[in-house]
Amino acid sequence: MTHRTNYSRRKFLQISAAGAAFAAMPAMSAATGGSLLRKATPGFIADVEIEFAAQASQATIIGGGPATRVQSYSAKLLKGPANTLRALPDNYLGPILTLEKGQKVRIFFNNRLHEPSIIHWHGLHVPQRSDGHPMYTIQPGEQYVYEFEVLNRAGTSFYHSHAHDLTAEQVYRGLAGLIVVNDADEAKLDLPRGEYDLPLVIQDRRFDGRNQLQYLHAMPERMMGFLGDTILVNGKPQAQFSVKTRAYRFRAVNGSNSRIYKLGWDDGTALTAIGTDAGLLAKPETRPYIMLAPGERVDLWLDFSGRAVGSRLTLYSLAYSGALPGMHGGMGMMQAQLAQGAKFPIAVFNVNEKVGDSPKLPQTLVPFQRLSDADTDNRDNPIPIALSIRHMRPLLNGLSFSMDRVTDYEKVALGSIKKIRIFHDHGEAGREHTTGMGMGRMGGMRRGGDEAGQGMGGMGGMSMDMAHPIHLHGQQYQILSRNAAKTDAADYSTVKDGFIDSGWKDTVLVMPGEEVNIVKPFQDYKGLFLYHCHNLEHEDLGMMRQYYIG
Template sequence: MKSKLLITTLLVGTVIIGGCSASSSESDKNETMDHSNMTDEEMANMEGMDHSNMTEEEMANMDNGHASHTNPLPLNNSTGENELALPPLLEPKDGIVDIIAQQGSTEIFKGIQTKTYGYNGSFLGPVIKITEGEKVTFRTKNDLSEPTTFHWHGVEIPGEGDGGPHQILKPGESEDVKFTVSQGASTLWFHPHPVGATAEQVYKGLAGFIYVEDENSKKLGLPSQYGENDFPIVFQDRQFTEEKQFDYQAALNEDGTIGDTLLVNGTLNPKLTVGKEKVRLRLLNGANARNYTFKLNKGDTFQQIATDGGFLNKPTTLREITLTPGERAEIIVDFSKFDSKSNIALVNEVDTILLPFEIDEQKANSTKISKSLNDFAVTDEERNLPVTKKLELFGMGKIVTINGKQFDMNRIDFTQKQGETEIWEIYNKPDMMGGMTHPFHIHGTQFKVVSIDGEEPPASLQGWKDTVSIEPDQTVKLAVKFPNKGIYMFHCHILEHEENGMMGQVEAI
């Protein structure tokens, strides 16, 4: 009886909150997926998701997976009692940026020290500000007691410096990553990427922003005073023990770890003080698995000006925007129409208060946002290119695959010529429980979303992307070009799915 109830519960949940990615082999360009390395039991669980031979404990674990994303743990409302912490701004000195992964403790809860990880500090990291055309050296060092890597998410960088699982730094080791900034203005980020430890290291606090600036961004009249009208904001959810510590292994969910405590820039119960002016919010979903839909509590509109990797062609008016793990968006909120008595806040899809705003009426500026921001376009040539790489995302928990395969560091799944555009077609194959939304991320490039189920993508996605949300039974076509040579990962950015094998490798040659 208990098993029947669990199965019923799982079948009911078809709207999933989560994220993933995809990969395939050059030899697998047909639609038959290679399951040759999977056991009979794994095959039974995968094909048609037949659960008839599963134990009650296994079913309970599945219920803890898919079902927990259908109805995720509710987040706490921010009380707004703490001013939002802002990361320090770090710019190259003689072309060098020093970045140290370290461990320490942080006062997240008043009077209590929580053991945390951070870059150049005990928790999270700085905002690294670099400029297009600049020659930069990231001087990295691992001061943790475990191996790590430094992955530059969204940065167009040679594969040897990308910081994927091949570029491990053992405790005490250092490495210089040298490259020339070759992309336009954008909000990127960095985090670890070691096999088997990425999710836990991010969970403990390893994440930081990267701002790229260019000549165009300086001419647009956008809010750009750091910490005044231009704010980096990373949203993460965590669970704490009774002692107010992280215990990732206890919180671990193989289908994506979700917490009940919201941290914004590492701040518990945050608020953000702004002036009566247009304010630029650079939103990053830095969660392991939770999706965030952002909106204003009074239903007001805002303008989106940028996607993951650069500006939209023009500001797009929205009432809400959803970001899956790894995605970013820049938005402009006009606070000039509010006053100090306004109860204005950023909330999620169920109206949980994520970030209340306090209006400082003494601070007021008039900013005119340019109506033309960029010249991004999917060309007719790109639309007419044939599909050369097909990827199928499938599975759940520990049995997640791309084209029927799990990640193998010694296997190259695709090759692609440097500088040549190819069309990748990614299909998210649903299971009997509906499947999960997978955020698909490709390292080392910014791609174009050509179509979603054969239709033009919405205006909010008509810009450079490195991570795209793919819903169950949805097919997305991407125009992908690698500006540098090297080996790059592509994977689901639900960090637990990535670690369970929903990842592959493409080599740009």
């Protein structure tokens, strides 16, 4: 209870400070708006209206014992196509939300928990007010109204809790669900549909002897990220799929707090992807395995044509190394029986019926605009995202999250396209980005409060390199390059062939020592948009910042 009380007080202070900062800056105030709670906008004519609720509930996860206490989303369709919502039976995961590009959507979110919460529509390009920024977190019994037009192209996204300090545990206890977006370009393709288009939400959890979720708050475990010892697929352990001798589309989502998966077949068959994060690729990509970090999605083309009826294939997370520092890199956290980088089965596919009709893998998928350095206005001075863990604090650019602070280099012009450099900071690499850049509060005030108190370089203490999945809210971005010169070559060789970097992304896995350059548009919407590590324990510890688009 103390944790929740402290959270409420911190939330009040943060909102008060944010309100003061916004009031002092007319442009910021106009972008963010005044009140935290809203009613439906009369002039916004919604094509789809949904009533969402978060509540405590129970679900049967482990058979042969008590139901598991969880937190879950429920939803009721008030207006729109009948296929907008599809519930997964007897499940803690929220209903699958199916949207069409161009639809106007209104969602009434009711918080029926006993603690604050808010929903983030991970992967959707929406206005700040509808993005689930923690400044809009609502208290028990309150309602929040989301309104947005679906601008995304066809692809797979997901929604989850985003209340600061509470995100990791609320997602762990069940507050997440899948989003499917369709559009006209995808409709032209002969892709698997209906019963052949299936979710593959992968999570790891830990249960006690009474089937209750165990989530530990010990600092060493929080620093590395929570690892469970039971793998769940679509909310169930020991997942099995009955498939026919034809092609399927499986929408794989890494819904774990910190576990990184290396997807691969037990018989060595290559995997084919047709989409990453929130969009289809220009053409299919085939890899010996596919890396999937927390927050990432990949649409898999799994073709069982030619397989004998009665055959079984097992999808594994294959072994890899180097994601965690030092002794943790080889064995994971001592509390976890299933280490980060261990090999283990995810799901079994049983071929049980022979059919003759199956779509063929398209050679090309959708039109794709490739961005480059030349499209950016800062190609020689990229915006930094420096990753570090110092004094038991995970940091971005040497700073922790603060609701009311934006540095000068985090202020970007609406309509601009920026180059961003993501790298591991070892104390000296980031100095060039802090000198003369006026890092501080909104409007150039000096640092203080919840921030680290020291810039990059000169913080002292031991720095730990580990893999970080970096998620940027707002528009998707493209990956320009990866530089592995400072990685451990042996470790990097176990993951390097599993990155699919040719599509639109909103989350990218950055391995220890690696540098990743991306190009990101900042278009359509003004306001504050977060960027953070999607290791959810790191996010709650403050490894999160925000851009102000104005």
